[in-house]
Structures are given as structure tokens and as C-alpha cells.
Amino acid sequence: MDTTGGFDNARTEIDDATDGAVEDQVFDLGGDERRMHVRAYNHWVSLLHGAPFPAIDRLDPDSITDFGPHSVLLDFGHGIEDPTIAFLGAALRLECGLDAAIRRVAEVPSRSLLSRLTDHYLQIIANRAPIGFEAEFVGNSGCTTLYRGILMPFSSNGVDIDFIYGVINWKVMADADTQATLTAELDAAVRTAPTTNDIPVWADGPSAGLDDRDEDDAEVENENEDPDRMMPPAPTGALGDRLAMARESAAQVRGADARGRAALYRALGRAHDFALAADADEAAYRALLDDALITAQARAPMTPIVKLVFGAEYDKTRLAEYAAVLSHARRHAVAAAGLGAFLEGFAGGIKAIVAAERAARRPAPRPDLYARAAAELRTLPVLATVPIGAGDGEFVVLVARAGRDGTLDIVQRIDQPALVETVVKRAAA
Known part of the structure; x- marks a missing residue:
């Protein structure tokens, strides 16, 4: 189900909306996508002019270049049971594969993105206020779609809600086969790419001017950076390449771009491979730890590994669990590229492995x-x-x-x- 929220305190609730339908954490569509429904709400407010609802004749969705293509207008002039679709934006129509013949809500395909909007319109009638919502669903294409939207009431007489205007934005995640193909191609590219510690900086390229910034400017940028995403850059070289691969998979888990067991197992598998490579190149590993300001401790050898891969500011409980998984893999001498299969074959998955590792760490019971x-x-x-x-x-x-x-x-x-x-x-x- 979707998570919805009223807009009595609209700006706060839009910014702080949560999604109970998504596991672990709310997805992030990105900066502009997250703000589209806020801009739509602000537009709705600008049309109020002291009335409880904006007048419908003030709305011209076809002329709104910002979010108009992502919107739909429902007309309840002939009843609320099956409202008329008075306007359907081009981007939303294209995404749903609909033609101009669709005229009523009853004709909306049940597993289309448009249905995510039309399924909520009765809540607007009941609450008599805008409602925002966000969630994910698997559409007819078989791909998971993340979406965020808002429905806003309009009136033709200033009293009754007889029109509802909805705006929605979305992002389609790669299917499992595509993600597996991309992962395999990345692995192959890293294995075959030459390694060097001296990478030239283009005079007019993406790195131009970076070395000329004032230290104060750099500090301001760091302060504005999301601390949960701050990770030191990995150096080049064999171990640095493995760390970069592991971070790429971890970022998918953190950013919810490929959320699920397969993505997590892939990220842990690469973290395990990085740990094995670190054992073989202790000097490079110590250099990575020094650059990241991470201290290694003998009693928790895998904690620095997961901090390097997932980020030191990542959820502490998750880091502890992932470190336990890597410790268990080391205890059982799991080979490189073998952790994924090991996890798949372990009854109970990660939770069971964490429990087994913690049990193995407990001191032997004192003799009676x-x-x-x-x-x-x-x-x-x-x-x-x-x-x-x-x-x-x-x-x-x-x-x-x-x-x-x-x-x-x-x-x-x-x-x-x-x-x-x-x-x-x-x-x-």
C-alpha cells in the first residue's frame, strides 16, 4: 500500500513524508524529482486567493511545462463513482502506454502508474485537502517503479470538490537480469583495466580547477555534503579497484536503486573479495585505512572493511551485522567470488549467519x-x-x-x- 499524508502543514509533511510500503528505508528519487510535488503544491496554493479550494478555471495544466506532462485532471461533474479524465499529461500517458481514447477512471489499467494516482482520489473527497503519497510497485512490464505524487482538490463553485488534479513522478529500476549483466560487465572491465597511480588531470575536463579551490570553499562543500554518503575516494591499483567495485554495489543497497537480497548479497560478496585482497596487500590496505581515518582493531578485523565499503557513517547495526557475515566467511575459508553462493545456501540467510558467528565468538562455558x-x-x-x-x-x-x-x-x-x-x-x- 501507499503512504499518504494530509497537507494541513503541507510543506513540512511533504519534505518529511515517509513510506511504510518500502522495506528498511524510504527511497530517494533524487533532488528535482523529490521537489516536483512540492512545486505542484505551491502552484495549488498560489491559486487559492482566500478560497478553501482553487477555482478550476484558474488551472491550465496544458500550459504548465514543469509538471504538466506528469499530471492528470479528474472531473467529477458526472459523479464520483467513475470520474472523467479531463486532462492526461504526455509523459504520464507515454509511461502508461495509453492513447487518447481513455476517458474515464474505470478504463485506467490496474497496474499502471496512472492507477497509483486515481486509486487515491476518494481520500481527497473525504479529507477535503491535498494528499501526498509515495511507494513502489511492480508494473505490467515486470520492473519495479518508485513513485511520489500529490492529489489536490479544485472547485467550480468554491464550495464543492468537483475536480482533482494529480501530479506524479517516478523512476524505474533495472530488472534483475539487466543488473546482473551490468555487474558482470563492470567486473570484467575492472579485471582487464590497466592500473596506475598517476592519473592526468584534463586542463579543460571535469577535474579542471579542482586543485585551485580555496580551502575554505572545500570545507563549505564538505559541510553541505550528506554525511551518510561521504566516502573517501579509493586510490587506483588492484586493491583500490576492488574497493571501488565493492562501493559501487554498496551504493546500490544504500540508495535503494537495486534494493533486495540479491543486491545486498552482491555487495557483501564484493566486500569479502576486497577483504581477501587486503590480506594479500597489507600495505595498500593500511594506506586505505589511513586515508579514511579508520582505525583497525584486532578484536573486530572486519569492521574497517565494511566501513570502507559502506561508509563509516552507515547504520551502526547494519555495519556490525555485515562485519559478522564477513568474519563468518573468513572463519569458514569462503573463496573469492564465493560468498554469494554461501549466503544463498545458508538456511536462514544473513540473520542466521550473524547469530552463528556471535555464538562462535562467545567464550567457552566455564567448567562446572x-x-x-x-x-x-x-x-x-x-x-x-x-x-x-x-x-x-x-x-x-x-x-x-x-x-x-x-x-x-x-x-x-x-x-x-x-x-x-x-x-x-x-x-x-
């Missing part, structure tokens, strides 16, 4: 000192047999007073289990 002491006491010779009643326990503690001629006069029997256990342990020490 009482059991050892009791076994030792059972082997000792009997010094004397005293018919005073032993009670229910195997061992008892007797308090005796030294008598004449080296004899012992028993004066008390102790039946407290804790004291008996303590004495038995001391007796066998």
Missing part, C-alpha cells in the same frame, strides 16, 4: 567446578563411617570438636546446599 570436585571426592578413601543419618544429599558438612586421643566429636550437621557446595569445591581444590 562442583561436578569436578564431587567426582574427585567420590574417589577418595573413606576415613570413618558414622551412623548419624546422612539426609537426602550426597554430601553433607559435619562440624566436629577435637576430642581426646585424636578423636573427633561430631556436634552438628550442616544441611545448607550453598554452604555444602562451597565446602565440596574447597575440599577438592
